[in-house]
Amino acid sequence: MEDSDLLNSTSFIRNYGVNGSLQSVRSSSSSSLDVCNLGYEVNEISGPWWKAKCFKATRKKVVLRSLNMKFANGQIAAIVGSSGSGKTSLLDVISCRTDGRVSGSVYFSGELCTGTLMKSAASYVMQADRLLPHLKVRECLTYTAYLKLPGNTTASAIDKKVQQVINDLGLKNVADSVIGGSVDRGISGGERRRVTIAIQLLQDPDILLLDEPTTGLDSFTAKYLVTSLRDLAHSGKIIIMTIHQPRSDIFKLFDQVAILSQGELTYSGKPEDIVPYFTNINFPCPRYANPIDIYIDVSSINRKSPELELSSTERVNRLVRHYKDSFTNRQLLENSTLCLSQAKNKQSGYFPKRGPGVFRILLTLLSRFNINLWRDKRTFLSRIFLFPFYVFFICIFLGRLGYNQQSIQDRLGLLYQAVSSPPFIALINVMEVVPPLRDLYYREARDGLYSIVYFIIAYTLHALPFMIVSSAIFSSALYWICNMYNDINTFGMFVAVITILYFTGEMVSIMGLGLCHNALIANSLIGECISMSCLISSGFIRTFDSLPYVLQWIVRISMPRYAAEIIGNNEFQHLNFTCVPNEPCGYPTGEAFLDDFFPNAQGHVARNFEIIVGYLGGFILLSMLAFKVRGIPNLQ
Numbered sequence: 001m002e003d004s005d006l007l008n009s010t011s012f013i014r015n016y017g018v019n020g021s022l023q024s025v026r027s028s029s030s031s032s033l034d035v036c037n038l039g040y041e042v043n044e045i046s047g048p049w050w051k052a053k054c055f056k057a058t059r060k061k062v063v064l065r066s067l068n069m070k071f072a073n074g075q076i077a078a079i080v081g082s083s084g085s086g087k088t089s090l091l092d093v094i095s096c097r098t099d100g101r102v103s104g105s106v107y108f109s110g111e112l113c114t115g116t117l118m119k120s121a122a123s124y125v126m127q128a129d130r131l132l133p134h135l136k137v138r139e140c141l142t143y144t145a146y147l148k149l150p151g152n153t154t155a156s157a158i159d160k161k162v163q164q165v166i167n168d169l170g171l172k173n174v175a176d177s178v179i180g181g182s183v184d185r186g187i188s189g190g191e192r193r194r195v196t197i198a199i200q201l202l203q204d205p206d207i208l209l210l211d212e213p214t215t216g217l218d219s220f221t222a223k224y225l226v227t228s229l230r231d232l233a234h235s236g237k238i239i240i241m242t243i244h245q246p247r248s249d250i251f252k253l254f255d256q257v258a259i260l261s262q263g264e265l266t267y268s269g270k271p272e273d274i275v276p277y278f279t280n281i282n283f284p285c286p287r288y289a290n291p292i293d294i295y296i297d298v299s300s301i302n303r304k305s306p307e308l309e310l311s312s313t314e315r316v317n318r319l320v321r322h323y324k325d326s327f328t329n330r331q332l333l334e335n336s337t338l339c340l341s342q343a344k345n346k347q348s349g350y351f352p353k354r355g356p357g358v359f360r361i362l363l364t365l366l367s368r369f370n371i372n373l374w375r376d377k378r379t380f381l382s383r384i385f386l387f388p389f390y391v392f393f394i395c396i397f398l399g400r401l402g403y404n405q406q407s408i409q410d411r412l413g414l415l416y417q418a419v420s421s422p423p424f425i426a427l428i429n430v431m432e433v434v435p436p437l438r439d440l441y442y443r444e445a446r447d448g449l450y451s452i453v454y455f456i457i458a459y460t461l462h463a464l465p466f467m468i469v470s471s472a473i474f475s476s477a478l479y480w481i482c483n484m485y486n487d488i489n490t491f492g493m494f495v496a497v498i499t500i501l502y503f504t505g506e507m508v509s510i511m512g513l514g515l516c517h518n519a520l521i522a523n524s525l526i527g528e529c530i531s532m533s534c535l536i537s538s539g540f541i542r543t544f545d546s547l548p549y550v551l552q553w554i555v556r557i558s559m560p561r562y563a564a565e566i567i568g569n570n571e572f573q574h575l576n577f578t579c580v581p582n583e584p585c586g587y588p589t590g591e592a593f594l595d596d597f598f599p600n601a602q603g604h605v606a607r608n609f610e611i612i613v614g615y616l617g618g619f620i621l622l623s624m625l626a627f628k629v630r631g632i633p634n635l636q
Ligand SMILES: Nc1ncnc2c1ncn2[C@@H]1O[C@H](COP(=O)(O)OP(=O)(O)OP(=O)(O)O)[C@@H](O)[C@H]1O
Pocket: 042, 043, 044, 045, 061, 063, 081, 082, 083, 084, 085, 086, 087, 088, 089, 090, 099, 100, 634
């Protein structure tokens, strides 16, 4: 065959694969998605967690059983069924995003679907919209396009693509409106859903999977959305969506409808054939009733009472058996044998190409973080002023430090606050800013756009100026208002240590968010760890030598100890304290104090500084590792 013939008979569709690598697939106009004998089994948590190994008691649960289906190119299919029937799981298995055991296979254009192939050929719109609330619709799509499209795509080509999906999804009138969220109002829920779908259309997928795209929409908007999707499918895509009880006029828009019950099919075929099919097996549709409502009910198990459960289970089993014996299913079984034999000899039609480069990904993420924060007045102000604001309370509380014996105690309180408050304020900021960014990362990492390394580096670059500015304001206020030892070098060292403590606090908090998918648990755990490590290891509350032996070992590997030694030495080494005649004089000089609390601190400044910088580097790596080890949760 000539190349020109090949071009005529196939359309070249560009897709972007794992880690942003561009792939190109030849999608024949007759391409289809074949689901062959598909089964899916998960481990369900059961019983009290303390009774089993690793605190998890599980039992097997069959979610999907021997499904045979065919989705043709240029068609839109609806998967319906009662809650828990396996609709989302079917989409998860088709898109290779499962955490259970899959049997059987899915083929796209005769090629076995693997995670890599599906990341390139398919896009998955999940139930929840994970969007940054302070971006405008066009900005949100443009940033995603920069992450999805290859590095050599020009800005004007990206603008054109973005405009095209805006037009396709009917978002023209809100293109320059802010998306909004639960607190700040923005575009409507239906428009947000369409933005989420538009994001997945940026890469022109061959297959579009949508989990409940109409949930929460009014019937007019739901119909508008399904009509837009049908038009898209008819332009040459396979669109499969799950939907809860579609209205009869929406139901008619689909080219194919499948009813799932307990992971098995009770019907799969054209919407117009559903009434004759069920009437034929003694389930006629009452006049004026919506057929899909009636047949979802008929295919559901009623658990209101044991009798109802038994009779409805028998009915569903009968429907499943009947469907298995149907002509449609027998044809699909033959087809699955055929696609299996063809798949063995199938050559891959995918050619890896370059995705966006390192700098484009980092710049896009950085710019997106910055714009989202810049537009969020409350978070922006809290990011800069929360930390300095705290210092004014310390200053009001302690006042200007003097040089009597009492001032030693005041200095200890001040320095304790200087060591413990930066990581705490960092924790508060991280818990406010990072969870929505993390959710977005989870979705985009699932789509194969970038890895956690990019996320952490871009976040660090974004947060660093805020950390430096607020640490500098905090340190200046303490130095000049509270009258700490007045010297430019010690001040510079103090700012550096406070910035490192703050930075480390952010990284430890992000590590917590990587380890715990629940942000509240991460907040409590990290808060407690920071509190305990500052309490025992700063050395300002109890000296190192007076601690129990076990705690001394914990202190040895605890970062606040080294930071405290630097700033303690900084403050005390040049001071002389007055003594009242005829009264005991604990420490006439700062050096005498240091001999007791931080022996050898003067000779360890450089070493201690290197240690805290090392800790910071270590926590940056650990935060990446935490996300890697914990993985991406199965998002809905
Ligand atoms: N990873 C998993 N662990 C435990 N159970 C699971 C898992 N995945 C699916 N299930 C179970 O499989 C069944 C089908 O789940 P699925 O989410 O596919 O249903 P659904 O039809 O999409 O429901 P809904 O319409 O309510 O979203 C449910 O009972 C669910 O609890």
